[in-house]
Amino acid sequence: MWRNAGYNPPMNPTTPRPAISGLVLAGGRGLRMGGADKGLVDFRGRPMAASVIAALAPQVDEILISANRNLDIYAGFGYPVFADELTGFAGPLAGLHAGLARARHTLVATAPCDAPLLPADLVARLLAALLAHDAEIAVAATGGRSHPVFCLCRRTLLPALSAYLAEGGRKVDAWQRSRKRVEVGFDDVAEAFANLNSLADLPPSG
Secondary structure (H helix, E strand, C coil), X not given: CCCECCCCCCCCCCCCXXXXXXXXXXXXXXXXXXXXXXXXXXXXXXXXXXXXXHHHHHHCCEEEEEECCCHHHHHCCCCCEECCCCCCCCCHHXXXXXXXXXXXXXXXXXXXXXCCCCCCCHHHHHHHHHHHCCCCEEEEEECCEEEEEEEEEEHHHHHHHHHHHHCCCCCHHHHHHCCCEEEEECHHHHHHHCCCCCHHHCCCCC
């Protein structure tokens, strides 16, 4: 496993940035939120997924949405929406698997639908580390802890991920650690990675 928790090399401004697909992961069951579709829960006057999309869209070249419920509502955001190919709410890796199969670009950045405070430079910092280390996956980390669903990965990982899922694997971190992965420090914006998993995590309305 590659590790880079402290230094984030800058991109060379003269080097064109490769095209990147952005994938919003909204396919969970929301059990800790009483079964609510987390991406559609209100956050500061709009659905949380809308805030994630607004933050991620300027950083990528296309937006895709992985959802297993309310696909018509998610489609109303104006971007392609699709369900997991694996049934039974198989977790974030199933959403990534479906996204890698549909992405138009060779790099795919992911963000969960319950992280509306997404950093504006998330993708740029992940990309710089991915290229500097010739890694397959770059993952955000804060306080020495990785956040696997905030990642940038190569679309060429699709066959390996398909095989892992076919064997019954479901753990995001375990699969990523089996690949060439670099961790990228975001301690300066650690609050951005605090997932809003329950109703108690949401700020007061009004």
